[in-house]
Amino acid sequence: TGNTRSYSASVGTSFSITRGRNGFAFESAGNFGRAVPAGGTQYATNAKNLLSRARYDFFVSTRNALFASLAHRWDTFSGLDTRIQAQVGYQYNFIREEHHRLWTEVGYDFTFDNLVQVRDAVDPTILTPADDTTTYHSARAFFGWENQLNEHVQYKTGLEALFNVQVGQDWRLNWTNTFNASISSKLSLEIKFNVLYDNQPVQGFRTTDTRTTINLVLDM
Numbered sequence: 001t002g003n004t005r006s007y008s009a010s011v012g013t014s015f016s017i018t019r020g021r022n023g024f025a026f027e028s029a030g031n032f033g034r035a036v037p038a039g040g041t042q043y044a045t046n047a048k049n050l051l052s053r054a055r056y057d058f059f060v061s062t063r064n065a066l067f068a069s070l071a072h073r074w075d076t077f078s079g080l081d082t083r084i085q086a087q088v089g090y091q092y093n094f095i096r097e098e099h100h101r102l103w104t105e106v107g108y109d110f111t112f113d114n115l116v117q118v119r120d121a122v123d124p125t126i127l128t129p130a131d132d133t134t135t136y137h138s139a140r141a142f143f144g145w146e147n148q149l150n151e152h153v154q155y156k157t158g159l160e161a162l163f164n165v166q167v168g169q170d171w172r173l174n175w176t177n178t179f180n181a182s183i184s185s186k187l188s189l190e191i192k193f194n195v196l197y198d199n200q201p202v203q204g205f206r207t208t209d210t211r212t213t214i215n216l217v218l219d220m
Contacts, residue, residue, distance in 0.1 A: 008033030008047060012215065021059045028052035029213070049075040057091070065091040067105070078209055079202030082114040087140060099148030104141075109162050111136040115202055129203045136170070138162040152182040173197040180217070190215045 012029035033047035055069035066089075073083040089107015096103070113134050120126035144158040156178045164170035175195040182188045196209040 004035075005043070006033065006035035006046075010213065012213070018057075023057035023059065023065075024055070025057075026052075026054045031211075048077060049073070051075070062096060063093045065093075067091055067107075075209075076116050078196075079116045079205040080113060081116050082112075084112045086110045089140060101144070101146040103144050105144075106142075107140045109136075109138040109140040111138065111162075113202075118204065136162075136164050137166055138164050138172075154178075154180045156180075167200075170200045172199070186219045188217045188219065190217045 008031065010029070010031045012027075014025075014027040016023070016025040018024075028051065030050035031047045032045075034043045034045050036043055051071070051073050053069060053071040055067060057065045057067045059065045067087075069085075069087045071083075071085040071087075073080055073085075075083070087107055087109045089105050091103060091105045093101065093103040095101060113136075115129055115132050115134065117127040117129065117132050120128065140160065140162055142158060142160045144156070146154070146156040148154050156176075158176050160174040162172040162174075173195070174197070177193045179191045180188050181190075190213075192211075192213045192215070194211045196211075198207055201207050
């Protein structure tokens with residue numbers, strides 16, 4: 001309060017379980033914020049997004065696996081009222097040890113977008129973009145590395161590339177970095193940095209979104 005009037009909230013969860021040849025994981029993170037612009041009197045929303053993903057893995061062997069995943073992104077400030085991604089593919093682990101993992105994935109991605117439409121200020125009958133839904137069929141490639149630096153510190157990174165098979169010049173990159181340091185047996189400090197790049201974004205929006213989060217994580 002005072003000269004700066006704002007409030008925000010963030011929430012996230014991560015869950016994974018492996019039993020025999022089957023693995024399941026779910027993660028979700030969201031942000032919401034409002035602030036009064038300089039010289040203004042009314043609060044305006046300045047952050048509003050939610051990203052979630054569920055994934056199933058079937059481990060054929062120690063190094064090989066098949067997977068399917070479903071993701072949802074709600075991010076109106078990027079022009080996305082709803083983005084749903086369905087993926088299937090193959091995973092190969094170059095290295096899979098207790099404290100070190102190096103792997104790659106290849107597969108197929110189907111993306112459905114329900115876009116945020118903006119009315120023209122002069123002619124309210126004109127909406128931008130003109131179509132509020134679109135779909136993409138993409139080839140997917142992923143490279144990941146995870147390293148337990150010592151008993152208290154862990155680093156994980158992953159780079160995903162999506163190449164639209166219908167429009168050759170349309171491609172997306174998603175890069176995730178996670179640094180985790182243990183404070184106690186159940187409490188840790190997590191620093192996460194994400195980059196979402198779309199070289200053909202929704203009309204009128206920027207190509208790159210980044211997110212940096214610092215969390216205290218309680219391991220149940």
